[in-house]
Amino acid sequence: xxxxxxxxxxxxxxxxxxRLSCAASGFTFNxxxxxxxxxxxxxxxxxxxxIFGSGGTTYYADSVKGRFTISRDNSKNTLYLQMNSLRAExxxxxxxxxxxxxxxxxxxxxYALDVWGQGTTVTVSx
Amino acid sequence: DIQMIQSPSSLSASVGDRVTITCxxxxxxxxxxxxxxxxxxxxxxLLIYAASSxxxxxxxRFSGSGSGTDFTLSISSLQLEDFGTYYCQHSYTTPYSxxxxxxxxxx
Numbered sequence: 001x002x003x004x005x006x007x008x009x010x011x012x013x014x015x016x017x018x019r020l021s022c023a024a025s026g027f028t029f030n031x032x033x034x035x036x037x038x039x040x041x042x043x044x045x046x047x048x049x050x051i052f053g054s055g056g057t058t059y060y061a062d063s064v065k066g067r068f069t070i071s072r073d074n075s076k077n078t079l080y081l082q083m084n085s086l087r088a089e090x091x092x093x094x095x096x097x098x099x100x101x102x103x104x105x106x107x108x109x110x111y112a113l114d115v116w117g118q119g120t121t122v123t124v125s126x
Numbered sequence: 127d128i129q130m131i132q133s134p135s136s137l138s139a140s141v142g143d144r145v146t147i148t149c150x151x152x153x154x155x156x157x158x159x160x161x162x163x164x165x166x167x168x169x170x171x172l173l174i175y176a177a178s179s180x181x182x183x184x185x186x187r188f189s190g191s192g193s194g195t196d197f198t199l200s201i202s203s204l205q206l207e208d209f210g211t212y213y214c215q216h217s218y219t220t221p222y223s224x225x226x227x228x229x230x231x232x233x
Binding site: 035037044045046047050059060061062095099100107108109110111112113114116117118119 | 127162164170172176177211213220224225226
């Protein structure tokens, strides 16, 4: 069964740091790009970051650029999100998600996010 | 950055109704558009990818259409289990972004 399991959330003071993990199972992890998506309490979904399967290419939302770092350890089938200089507005439920490829055997998937974890909660407060 | 605007923000409909949610992109995104359903306390679930392709396991009453800047998600005959919040998302270029969501309530 394809599965993603986040961990590492918690309560942190403003300016502090936290590292989230996302353990993947049931698929060939290093062949998929992965994303982090967050959801503030009572709010909508916000895309946060993307990393390619090799780990060599990353992209970020402007709201986290320079503060967050997405990375992966393909030997451990694990995705990470290092969050530094945390702010109150970073308080959210953080999901990891698998990104489908552009296409497979001429069928277009256009990078949809097809598998999601259950999320881990980050609260930034003094 | 590409902005995604959904309408309506909320709607209430009865079992058996046909429901349509629209999503507009601030610039052309071809067919790089997905739709997700989220129920309270749960992770989002992929319904439609590439604007009109039904994800495996999703009931055929769900359908998507559109390309360029204007897209729709339709539910042909609303069922009780279809309550929740629906989001569109583009994946044309980073930063990917989501619409603000449409909360669907069953009357």
